[in-house]
Amino acid sequence: MSSPVFLGNPADLIASVPAVLGFTPTRSIVLLFANPQSPSGTAVSLPFAARANSPGDKDSLSDAALAHYAMDMCARLDAVAVLVVFVDDRLTPPLTSGTADPRHRSVLEVLARHLESVNRVLGGTWAARALAPKAEWWNALDPSESGLLPDPDTSPVALAYTGAGRTIHRNRSALAESVTTDTAMRDRLAPLLAAAAADAHERWVRTARIGDPDADTRRTLWRVVHAISTWSPTGSPDLRVLAEVAVALRDSAIRDAMFGVAAGVHAARAEQLWSILTRALPDPDRAEAATLLAFHAYLRGECPLAGIALEAALSSDPEHVMARLLHIGLSHGMNPTRLHKLCRSAIEAAAELRIDIGAPQPHSHTKEGERDKSR
Incomplete structure:
Protein backbone atom coordinates (compact mmCIF):
# COMPACT_ATOMS: atom_id res chain seq x y z
CA MET A 1 0.00 0.00 0.00
CA SER A 2 1.37 3.43 -0.91
CA SER A 3 -0.19 6.73 0.04
CA PRO A 4 0.37 10.15 -1.51
CA VAL A 5 2.52 12.48 0.56
CA PHE A 6 2.44 16.20 -0.17
CA LEU A 7 5.87 17.75 -0.08
CA GLY A 8 4.90 21.39 0.27
CA ASN A 9 5.92 20.98 3.92
CA PRO A 10 8.74 18.49 4.59
CA ALA A 11 7.40 18.08 8.13
CA ASP A 12 4.48 16.08 6.75
CA LEU A 13 6.83 13.72 4.95
CA ILE A 14 9.07 13.24 7.99
CA ALA A 15 6.06 12.64 10.23
CA SER A 16 4.84 9.93 7.85
CA VAL A 17 7.95 7.77 8.38
CA PRO A 18 6.60 5.69 11.33
CA ALA A 19 3.48 4.84 9.34
CA VAL A 20 5.38 3.91 6.20
CA LEU A 21 7.89 1.77 8.12
CA GLY A 22 5.36 0.31 10.55
CA PHE A 23 7.31 1.42 13.62
CA THR A 24 9.03 4.52 14.97
CA PRO A 25 12.74 4.32 14.15
CA THR A 26 15.57 5.47 16.38
CA ARG A 27 19.25 5.97 15.50
CA SER A 28 18.48 5.15 11.90
CA ILE A 29 18.83 6.26 8.33
CA VAL A 30 15.52 5.81 6.51
CA LEU A 31 15.28 5.57 2.73
CA LEU A 32 11.93 6.40 1.16
CA PHE A 33 11.50 5.36 -2.47
CA ALA A 34 9.23 7.79 -4.27
CA ASN A 35 7.18 8.12 -7.44
CA PRO A 36 5.52 11.40 -8.49
CA GLN A 37 1.75 11.55 -8.18
CA SER A 38 1.19 15.07 -9.51
CA PRO A 39 2.56 16.94 -12.54
CA SER A 40 4.13 19.53 -10.26
CA GLY A 41 5.94 16.90 -8.24
CA THR A 42 4.51 18.26 -4.98
CA ALA A 43 2.96 14.88 -4.16
CA VAL A 44 4.56 11.46 -4.29
CA SER A 45 3.60 7.89 -3.47
CA LEU A 46 5.91 5.88 -1.26
CA PRO A 47 5.72 2.24 -2.36
CA PHE A 48 8.55 1.13 -0.10
CA ALA A 49 10.72 2.28 2.79
CA ALA A 50 13.80 0.78 4.37
CA ARG A 51 15.92 1.59 7.40
CA ALA A 52 19.47 0.89 8.46
CA ASN A 53 21.49 1.75 11.52
CA SER A 54 22.81 5.31 11.67
CA PRO A 55 25.95 5.81 9.58
CA GLY A 56 29.04 4.95 11.57
CA ASP A 57 27.18 2.91 14.19
CA LYS A 58 27.73 -0.77 14.85
CA ASP A 59 26.37 -2.97 12.05
CA SER A 60 25.70 0.05 9.83
CA LEU A 61 26.04 -0.35 6.09
CA SER A 62 28.96 1.18 4.26
CA ASP A 63 28.19 4.18 2.08
CA ALA A 64 28.70 2.12 -1.07
CA ALA A 65 26.55 -0.78 0.16
CA LEU A 66 23.70 1.59 1.02
CA ALA A 67 23.98 3.29 -2.36
CA HIS A 68 23.97 0.03 -4.29
CA TYR A 69 20.94 -1.13 -2.31
CA ALA A 70 19.13 2.10 -3.18
CA MET A 71 19.99 1.74 -6.87
CA ASP A 72 18.71 -1.83 -6.93
CA MET A 73 15.44 -0.93 -5.19
CA CYS A 74 14.84 2.01 -7.52
CA ALA A 75 15.11 -0.34 -10.47
CA ARG A 76 12.79 -2.93 -8.92
CA LEU A 77 10.21 -0.39 -7.79
CA ASP A 78 10.57 1.92 -10.80
CA ALA A 79 11.13 4.71 -8.27
CA VAL A 80 12.44 8.01 -9.58
CA ALA A 81 13.82 9.43 -6.36
CA VAL A 82 15.12 8.48 -2.95
CA LEU A 83 14.30 10.63 0.06
CA VAL A 84 16.44 10.32 3.19
CA VAL A 85 15.50 10.91 6.81
CA PHE A 86 18.09 10.62 9.59
CA VAL A 87 16.64 9.93 13.04
CA ASP A 88 19.12 10.05 15.91
CA ASP A 89 18.89 11.52 19.41
CA ARG A 90 22.60 12.44 19.23
CA LEU A 91 22.15 14.86 16.31
CA THR A 92 22.43 18.64 16.42
CA PRO A 93 21.30 20.99 13.63
CA PRO A 94 24.11 22.46 11.51
CA LEU A 95 24.83 26.07 12.39
CA THR A 96 25.71 27.09 8.87
CA SER A 97 25.60 25.58 5.40
CA GLY A 98 28.40 23.08 4.93
CA THR A 99 28.66 22.13 8.60
CA ALA A 100 26.46 19.03 8.42
CA ASP A 101 27.49 15.90 10.27
CA PRO A 102 30.51 14.48 8.35
CA ARG A 103 29.07 10.96 8.33
CA HIS A 104 25.81 12.24 6.89
CA ARG A 105 27.55 14.32 4.25
CA SER A 106 29.64 11.31 3.21
CA VAL A 107 26.73 8.91 2.81
CA LEU A 108 24.63 11.51 0.97
CA GLU A 109 27.40 12.34 -1.46
CA VAL A 110 27.94 8.68 -2.31
CA LEU A 111 24.21 8.05 -2.57
CA ALA A 112 23.62 11.05 -4.84
CA ARG A 113 26.49 10.07 -7.12
CA HIS A 114 25.30 6.49 -7.52
CA LEU A 115 21.68 7.51 -8.10
CA GLU A 116 22.72 10.00 -10.76
CA SER A 117 24.53 7.21 -12.60
CA VAL A 118 21.19 5.42 -13.10
CA ASN A 119 19.13 8.56 -13.81
CA ARG A 120 17.59 8.72 -10.36
CA VAL A 121 17.80 11.61 -7.92
CA LEU A 122 18.34 12.20 -4.24
CA GLY A 123 15.06 13.98 -3.68
CA GLY A 124 15.55 15.44 -0.22
CA THR A 125 17.46 14.92 3.03
CA TRP A 126 16.20 15.75 6.48
CA ALA A 127 17.06 14.95 10.07
CA ALA A 128 15.44 14.88 13.51
CA ARG A 129 16.40 13.74 16.96
CA ALA A 130 13.08 11.93 17.35
CA LEU A 131 9.84 11.45 15.43
CA ALA A 132 7.42 12.89 17.94
CA PRO A 133 4.98 15.82 18.21
CA LYS A 134 6.79 19.17 18.18
CA ALA A 135 10.21 17.53 17.75
CA GLU A 136 12.65 19.71 15.84
CA TRP A 137 13.51 18.76 12.27
CA TRP A 138 15.93 20.32 9.79
CA ASN A 139 17.35 19.92 6.34
CA ALA A 140 20.45 17.77 6.72
CA LEU A 141 22.44 20.05 4.41
CA ASP A 142 20.73 23.43 4.70
CA PRO A 143 20.17 24.86 8.22
CA SER A 144 17.85 27.55 6.87
CA GLU A 145 15.12 24.91 6.40
CA SER A 146 13.78 23.67 9.74
CA GLY A 147 10.67 23.45 11.87
CA LEU A 148 8.65 21.36 14.31
CA LEU A 149 6.99 18.06 13.50
CA PRO A 150 3.23 17.47 13.68
CA ASP A 151 2.01 14.42 15.58
CA PRO A 152 3.10 11.36 13.54
CA ASP A 153 0.14 9.40 14.93
CA THR A 154 -2.32 11.75 13.27
CA SER A 155 -0.47 12.32 10.00
CA PRO A 156 -2.61 11.71 6.90
CA VAL A 157 -0.50 8.67 6.00
CA ALA A 158 -0.82 7.21 9.52
CA LEU A 159 -4.59 7.66 9.48
CA ALA A 160 -4.83 6.04 6.05
CA TYR A 161 -2.71 3.08 7.10
CA THR A 162 -4.39 2.45 10.44
CA GLY A 163 -7.76 2.77 8.72
CA ALA A 164 -6.64 -0.06 6.42
CA GLY A 165 -5.83 -2.26 9.42
CA ARG A 166 -2.11 -1.64 9.78
CA THR A 167 -0.47 -1.33 13.19
CA ILE A 168 2.22 1.26 13.89
CA HIS A 169 4.49 -0.01 16.65
CA ARG A 170 6.28 2.29 19.05
CA ASN A 171 9.68 0.89 17.97
CA ARG A 172 11.24 -2.05 16.16
CA SER A 173 11.62 -3.98 19.42
CA ALA A 174 7.87 -3.80 19.98
CA LEU A 175 7.36 -5.10 16.45
CA ALA A 176 9.69 -8.03 17.17
CA GLU A 177 7.88 -8.77 20.42
Whole structure:
Protein backbone atom coordinates (compact mmCIF):
# COMPACT_ATOMS: atom_id res chain seq x y z
CA MET A 1 0.00 0.00 0.00
CA SER A 2 1.37 3.43 -0.91
CA SER A 3 -0.19 6.73 0.04
CA PRO A 4 0.37 10.15 -1.51
CA VAL A 5 2.52 12.48 0.56
CA PHE A 6 2.44 16.20 -0.17
CA LEU A 7 5.87 17.75 -0.08
CA GLY A 8 4.90 21.39 0.27
CA ASN A 9 5.92 20.98 3.92
CA PRO A 10 8.74 18.49 4.59
CA ALA A 11 7.40 18.08 8.13
CA ASP A 12 4.48 16.08 6.75
CA LEU A 13 6.83 13.72 4.95
CA ILE A 14 9.07 13.24 7.99
CA ALA A 15 6.06 12.64 10.23
CA SER A 16 4.84 9.93 7.85
CA VAL A 17 7.95 7.77 8.38
CA PRO A 18 6.60 5.69 11.33
CA ALA A 19 3.48 4.84 9.34
CA VAL A 20 5.38 3.91 6.20
CA LEU A 21 7.89 1.77 8.12
CA GLY A 22 5.36 0.31 10.55
CA PHE A 23 7.31 1.42 13.62
CA THR A 24 9.03 4.52 14.97
CA PRO A 25 12.74 4.32 14.15
CA THR A 26 15.57 5.47 16.38
CA ARG A 27 19.25 5.97 15.50
CA SER A 28 18.48 5.15 11.90
CA ILE A 29 18.83 6.26 8.33
CA VAL A 30 15.52 5.81 6.51
CA LEU A 31 15.28 5.57 2.73
CA LEU A 32 11.93 6.40 1.16
CA PHE A 33 11.50 5.36 -2.47
CA ALA A 34 9.23 7.79 -4.27
CA ASN A 35 7.18 8.12 -7.44
CA PRO A 36 5.52 11.40 -8.49
CA GLN A 37 1.75 11.55 -8.18
CA SER A 38 1.19 15.07 -9.51
CA PRO A 39 2.56 16.94 -12.54
CA SER A 40 4.13 19.53 -10.26
CA GLY A 41 5.94 16.90 -8.24
CA THR A 42 4.51 18.26 -4.98
CA ALA A 43 2.96 14.88 -4.16
CA VAL A 44 4.56 11.46 -4.29
CA SER A 45 3.60 7.89 -3.47
CA LEU A 46 5.91 5.88 -1.26
CA PRO A 47 5.72 2.24 -2.36
CA PHE A 48 8.55 1.13 -0.10
CA ALA A 49 10.72 2.28 2.79
CA ALA A 50 13.80 0.78 4.37
CA ARG A 51 15.92 1.59 7.40
CA ALA A 52 19.47 0.89 8.46
CA ASN A 53 21.49 1.75 11.52
CA SER A 54 22.81 5.31 11.67
CA PRO A 55 25.95 5.81 9.58
CA GLY A 56 29.04 4.95 11.57
CA ASP A 57 27.18 2.91 14.19
CA LYS A 58 27.73 -0.77 14.85
CA ASP A 59 26.37 -2.97 12.05
CA SER A 60 25.70 0.05 9.83
CA LEU A 61 26.04 -0.35 6.09
CA SER A 62 28.96 1.18 4.26
CA ASP A 63 28.19 4.18 2.08
CA ALA A 64 28.70 2.12 -1.07
CA ALA A 65 26.55 -0.78 0.16
CA LEU A 66 23.70 1.59 1.02
CA ALA A 67 23.98 3.29 -2.36
CA HIS A 68 23.97 0.03 -4.29
CA TYR A 69 20.94 -1.13 -2.31
CA ALA A 70 19.13 2.10 -3.18
CA MET A 71 19.99 1.74 -6.87
CA ASP A 72 18.71 -1.83 -6.93
CA MET A 73 15.44 -0.93 -5.19
CA CYS A 74 14.84 2.01 -7.52
CA ALA A 75 15.11 -0.34 -10.47
CA ARG A 76 12.79 -2.93 -8.92
CA LEU A 77 10.21 -0.39 -7.79
CA ASP A 78 10.57 1.92 -10.80
CA ALA A 79 11.13 4.71 -8.27
CA VAL A 80 12.44 8.01 -9.58
CA ALA A 81 13.82 9.43 -6.36
CA VAL A 82 15.12 8.48 -2.95
CA LEU A 83 14.30 10.63 0.06
CA VAL A 84 16.44 10.32 3.19
CA VAL A 85 15.50 10.91 6.81
CA PHE A 86 18.09 10.62 9.59
CA VAL A 87 16.64 9.93 13.04
CA ASP A 88 19.12 10.05 15.91
CA ASP A 89 18.89 11.52 19.41
CA ARG A 90 22.60 12.44 19.23
CA LEU A 91 22.15 14.86 16.31
CA THR A 92 22.43 18.64 16.42
CA PRO A 93 21.30 20.99 13.63
CA PRO A 94 24.11 22.46 11.51
CA LEU A 95 24.83 26.07 12.39
CA THR A 96 25.71 27.09 8.87
CA SER A 97 25.60 25.58 5.40
CA GLY A 98 28.40 23.08 4.93
CA THR A 99 28.66 22.13 8.60
CA ALA A 100 26.46 19.03 8.42
CA ASP A 101 27.49 15.90 10.27
CA PRO A 102 30.51 14.48 8.35
CA ARG A 103 29.07 10.96 8.33
CA HIS A 104 25.81 12.24 6.89
CA ARG A 105 27.55 14.32 4.25
CA SER A 106 29.64 11.31 3.21
CA VAL A 107 26.73 8.91 2.81
CA LEU A 108 24.63 11.51 0.97
CA GLU A 109 27.40 12.34 -1.46
CA VAL A 110 27.94 8.68 -2.31
CA LEU A 111 24.21 8.05 -2.57
CA ALA A 112 23.62 11.05 -4.84
CA ARG A 113 26.49 10.07 -7.12
CA HIS A 114 25.30 6.49 -7.52
CA LEU A 115 21.68 7.51 -8.10
CA GLU A 116 22.72 10.00 -10.76
CA SER A 117 24.53 7.21 -12.60
CA VAL A 118 21.19 5.42 -13.10
CA ASN A 119 19.13 8.56 -13.81
CA ARG A 120 17.59 8.72 -10.36
CA VAL A 121 17.80 11.61 -7.92
CA LEU A 122 18.34 12.20 -4.24
CA GLY A 123 15.06 13.98 -3.68
CA GLY A 124 15.55 15.44 -0.22
CA THR A 125 17.46 14.92 3.03
CA TRP A 126 16.20 15.75 6.48
CA ALA A 127 17.06 14.95 10.07
CA ALA A 128 15.44 14.88 13.51
CA ARG A 129 16.40 13.74 16.96
CA ALA A 130 13.08 11.93 17.35
CA LEU A 131 9.84 11.45 15.43
CA ALA A 132 7.42 12.89 17.94
CA PRO A 133 4.98 15.82 18.21
CA LYS A 134 6.79 19.17 18.18
CA ALA A 135 10.21 17.53 17.75
CA GLU A 136 12.65 19.71 15.84
CA TRP A 137 13.51 18.76 12.27
CA TRP A 138 15.93 20.32 9.79
CA ASN A 139 17.35 19.92 6.34
CA ALA A 140 20.45 17.77 6.72
CA LEU A 141 22.44 20.05 4.41
CA ASP A 142 20.73 23.43 4.70
CA PRO A 143 20.17 24.86 8.22
CA SER A 144 17.85 27.55 6.87
CA GLU A 145 15.12 24.91 6.40
CA SER A 146 13.78 23.67 9.74
CA GLY A 147 10.67 23.45 11.87
CA LEU A 148 8.65 21.36 14.31
CA LEU A 149 6.99 18.06 13.50
CA PRO A 150 3.23 17.47 13.68
CA ASP A 151 2.01 14.42 15.58
CA PRO A 152 3.10 11.36 13.54
CA ASP A 153 0.14 9.40 14.93
CA THR A 154 -2.32 11.75 13.27
CA SER A 155 -0.47 12.32 10.00
CA PRO A 156 -2.61 11.71 6.90
CA VAL A 157 -0.50 8.67 6.00
CA ALA A 158 -0.82 7.21 9.52
CA LEU A 159 -4.59 7.66 9.48
CA ALA A 160 -4.83 6.04 6.05
CA TYR A 161 -2.71 3.08 7.10
CA THR A 162 -4.39 2.45 10.44
CA GLY A 163 -7.76 2.77 8.72
CA ALA A 164 -6.64 -0.06 6.42
CA GLY A 165 -5.83 -2.26 9.42
CA ARG A 166 -2.11 -1.64 9.78
CA THR A 167 -0.47 -1.33 13.19
CA ILE A 168 2.22 1.26 13.89
CA HIS A 169 4.49 -0.01 16.65
CA ARG A 170 6.28 2.29 19.05
CA ASN A 171 9.68 0.89 17.97
CA ARG A 172 11.24 -2.05 16.16
CA SER A 173 11.62 -3.98 19.42
CA ALA A 174 7.87 -3.80 19.98
CA LEU A 175 7.36 -5.10 16.45
CA ALA A 176 9.69 -8.03 17.17
CA GLU A 177 7.88 -8.77 20.42
CA SER A 178 4.69 -9.37 18.44
CA VAL A 179 6.18 -12.67 17.20
CA THR A 180 8.38 -13.57 20.17
CA THR A 181 7.73 -17.05 21.55
CA ASP A 182 5.56 -17.21 24.67
CA THR A 183 7.40 -20.05 26.40
CA ALA A 184 4.71 -20.59 29.02
CA MET A 185 1.97 -21.02 26.41
CA ARG A 186 4.24 -23.16 24.23
CA ASP A 187 4.92 -25.52 27.15
CA ARG A 188 1.19 -25.86 27.85
CA LEU A 189 0.35 -26.41 24.21
CA ALA A 190 3.08 -28.93 23.33
CA PRO A 191 1.45 -31.99 25.01
CA LEU A 192 -1.84 -31.26 23.26
CA LEU A 193 -0.23 -31.35 19.82
CA ALA A 194 0.51 -35.08 20.12
CA ALA A 195 -3.10 -35.83 21.06
CA ALA A 196 -4.42 -33.68 18.22
CA ALA A 197 -2.08 -35.41 15.77
CA ALA A 198 -3.29 -38.83 16.94
CA ASP A 199 -6.93 -37.80 16.49
CA ALA A 200 -6.17 -36.44 13.01
CA HIS A 201 -4.52 -39.71 12.01
CA GLU A 202 -7.50 -41.75 13.21
CA ARG A 203 -9.88 -39.58 11.17
CA TRP A 204 -7.70 -40.01 8.10
CA VAL A 205 -7.70 -43.80 8.52
CA ARG A 206 -11.51 -43.87 8.77
CA THR A 207 -11.97 -41.79 5.61
CA ALA A 208 -9.37 -43.86 3.74
CA ARG A 209 -11.45 -46.96 4.43
CA ILE A 210 -14.49 -45.50 2.69
CA GLY A 211 -12.48 -44.65 -0.43
CA ASP A 212 -12.95 -40.87 -0.29
CA PRO A 213 -9.48 -39.33 -0.06
CA ASP A 214 -10.89 -35.78 0.02
CA ALA A 215 -13.33 -36.40 2.87
CA ASP A 216 -10.80 -35.88 5.63
CA THR A 217 -9.30 -32.79 3.97
CA ARG A 218 -12.78 -31.34 3.50
CA ARG A 219 -13.75 -31.96 7.11
CA THR A 220 -10.45 -30.60 8.46
CA LEU A 221 -10.63 -27.48 6.32
CA TRP A 222 -14.19 -26.85 7.50
CA ARG A 223 -13.11 -27.17 11.13
CA VAL A 224 -10.21 -24.76 10.64
CA VAL A 225 -12.44 -22.19 8.94
CA HIS A 226 -14.97 -22.62 11.75
CA ALA A 227 -12.22 -22.06 14.32
CA ILE A 228 -11.18 -18.87 12.52
CA SER A 229 -14.70 -17.51 12.02
CA THR A 230 -15.56 -18.00 15.70
CA TRP A 231 -12.21 -16.81 17.02
CA SER A 232 -12.34 -14.13 19.70
CA PRO A 233 -9.26 -12.11 20.67
CA THR A 234 -10.65 -11.56 24.17
CA GLY A 235 -10.12 -14.03 26.98
CA SER A 236 -7.76 -16.97 27.15
CA PRO A 237 -7.38 -18.97 23.93
CA ASP A 238 -8.66 -22.54 23.86
CA LEU A 239 -5.44 -24.54 23.71
CA ARG A 240 -7.20 -27.59 22.23
CA VAL A 241 -8.45 -25.47 19.33
CA LEU A 242 -4.94 -24.08 18.84
CA ALA A 243 -3.52 -27.60 18.80
CA GLU A 244 -6.11 -28.83 16.30
CA VAL A 245 -5.46 -25.91 13.95
CA ALA A 246 -1.69 -26.32 14.27
CA VAL A 247 -1.87 -29.99 13.35
CA ALA A 248 -4.21 -29.19 10.45
CA LEU A 249 -1.62 -26.79 9.02
CA ARG A 250 0.79 -29.72 8.67
CA ASP A 251 -1.37 -30.76 5.71
CA SER A 252 -0.17 -28.68 2.76
CA ALA A 253 -3.67 -28.63 1.23
CA ILE A 254 -5.06 -27.03 4.37
CA ARG A 255 -2.14 -24.64 4.77
CA ASP A 256 -2.32 -23.52 1.13
CA ALA A 257 -6.05 -22.86 1.40
CA MET A 258 -5.35 -20.46 4.26
CA PHE A 259 -3.69 -18.00 1.89
CA GLY A 260 -7.14 -17.34 0.47
CA VAL A 261 -8.51 -16.48 3.90
CA ALA A 262 -6.31 -13.38 3.89
CA ALA A 263 -8.53 -11.90 1.17
CA GLY A 264 -11.95 -12.39 2.70
CA VAL A 265 -14.28 -11.76 5.60
CA HIS A 266 -12.26 -13.80 8.09
CA ALA A 267 -8.91 -12.09 7.42
CA ALA A 268 -8.68 -10.14 10.68
CA ARG A 269 -9.62 -13.09 12.88
CA ALA A 270 -7.28 -15.38 10.98
CA GLU A 271 -4.37 -13.02 11.44
CA GLN A 272 -5.03 -12.84 15.18
CA LEU A 273 -4.99 -16.64 15.28
CA TRP A 274 -1.74 -16.88 13.27
CA SER A 275 -0.17 -14.31 15.58
CA ILE A 276 -1.00 -16.32 18.69
CA LEU A 277 0.13 -19.58 17.09
CA THR A 278 3.41 -17.95 16.05
CA ARG A 279 4.07 -17.13 19.69
CA ALA A 280 2.72 -20.42 21.08
CA LEU A 281 3.95 -23.21 18.79
CA PRO A 282 7.21 -25.15 19.03
CA ASP A 283 9.43 -25.64 15.99
CA PRO A 284 8.84 -26.52 13.20
CA ASP A 285 5.06 -26.00 13.50
CA ARG A 286 5.75 -22.37 14.32
CA ALA A 287 7.00 -21.84 10.77
CA GLU A 288 3.56 -22.50 9.24
CA ALA A 289 1.78 -19.97 11.45
CA ALA A 290 4.53 -17.37 11.06
CA THR A 291 4.45 -17.72 7.26
CA LEU A 292 0.69 -17.15 7.21
CA LEU A 293 1.08 -14.16 9.51
CA ALA A 294 3.73 -12.77 7.16
CA PHE A 295 1.48 -13.32 4.15
CA HIS A 296 -1.37 -11.35 5.72
CA ALA A 297 0.98 -8.48 6.60
CA TYR A 298 2.68 -8.48 3.19
CA LEU A 299 -0.64 -8.58 1.35
CA ARG A 300 -1.76 -5.29 2.90
CA GLY A 301 1.66 -3.71 2.55
CA GLU A 302 2.82 -3.98 6.17
CA CYS A 303 6.30 -5.05 5.13
CA PRO A 304 8.12 -4.60 8.47
CA LEU A 305 5.78 -7.05 10.22
CA ALA A 306 6.02 -9.40 7.24
CA GLY A 307 9.79 -9.31 7.48
CA ILE A 308 9.83 -10.01 11.23
CA ALA A 309 7.37 -12.89 10.82
CA LEU A 310 9.39 -14.40 7.97
CA GLU A 311 12.53 -14.23 10.09
CA ALA A 312 10.64 -16.21 12.74
CA ALA A 313 9.42 -18.73 10.16
CA LEU A 314 12.87 -19.33 8.70
CA SER A 315 14.40 -19.56 12.16
CA SER A 316 11.86 -22.28 12.95
CA ASP A 317 12.30 -24.08 9.62
CA PRO A 318 15.14 -22.79 7.40
CA GLU A 319 13.92 -24.96 4.50
CA HIS A 320 10.32 -23.73 4.52
CA VAL A 321 9.65 -23.19 0.81
CA MET A 322 6.89 -20.58 1.02
CA ALA A 323 8.65 -18.60 3.72
CA ARG A 324 11.79 -18.50 1.59
CA LEU A 325 9.85 -17.38 -1.49
CA LEU A 326 8.06 -14.63 0.40
CA HIS A 327 11.33 -13.54 1.98
CA ILE A 328 12.95 -13.25 -1.45
CA GLY A 329 9.99 -11.27 -2.77
CA LEU A 330 9.99 -8.94 0.22
CA SER A 331 13.73 -8.33 0.16
CA HIS A 332 13.52 -7.49 -3.56
CA GLY A 333 10.62 -5.09 -3.15
CA MET A 334 8.00 -7.23 -4.88
CA ASN A 335 4.68 -5.40 -5.00
CA PRO A 336 2.10 -6.97 -2.66
CA THR A 337 -0.43 -7.05 -5.50
CA ARG A 338 1.56 -9.94 -6.96
CA LEU A 339 0.20 -12.07 -4.11
CA HIS A 340 -3.35 -11.78 -5.43
CA LYS A 341 -2.97 -14.82 -7.68
CA LEU A 342 -2.10 -17.01 -4.71
CA CYS A 343 -5.20 -15.80 -2.89
CA ARG A 344 -7.42 -16.63 -5.84
CA SER A 345 -5.85 -20.06 -6.31
CA ALA A 346 -6.40 -20.84 -2.63
CA ILE A 347 -10.05 -19.78 -2.77
CA GLU A 348 -10.59 -21.92 -5.88
CA ALA A 349 -8.88 -24.94 -4.31
CA ALA A 350 -11.13 -24.67 -1.25
CA ALA A 351 -14.18 -24.31 -3.47
CA GLU A 352 -13.26 -27.57 -5.20
CA LEU A 353 -13.56 -29.18 -1.77
CA ARG A 354 -16.95 -27.44 -1.41
CA ILE A 355 -15.71 -25.25 1.45
CA ASP A 356 -16.28 -21.49 1.46
CA ILE A 357 -13.28 -19.93 3.19
CA GLY A 358 -14.68 -16.41 2.78
CA ALA A 359 -15.16 -14.79 -0.62
CA PRO A 360 -13.13 -11.65 -1.41
CA GLN A 361 -14.87 -8.50 -0.25
CA PRO A 362 -15.44 -5.39 -2.37
CA HIS A 363 -12.54 -3.61 -0.66
CA SER A 364 -10.38 -6.65 -0.07
CA HIS A 365 -6.78 -6.97 -1.21
CA THR A 366 -7.77 -9.19 -4.15
CA LYS A 367 -10.00 -6.68 -5.85
CA GLU A 368 -8.01 -5.83 -8.92
CA GLY A 369 -7.80 -2.84 -11.14
CA GLU A 370 -7.38 -3.17 -14.83
CA ARG A 371 -3.62 -2.69 -14.52
CA ASP A 372 -3.26 -5.74 -12.27
CA LYS A 373 -5.53 -7.83 -14.46
CA SER A 374 -3.24 -7.28 -17.39
CA ARG A 375 -0.28 -8.93 -15.65
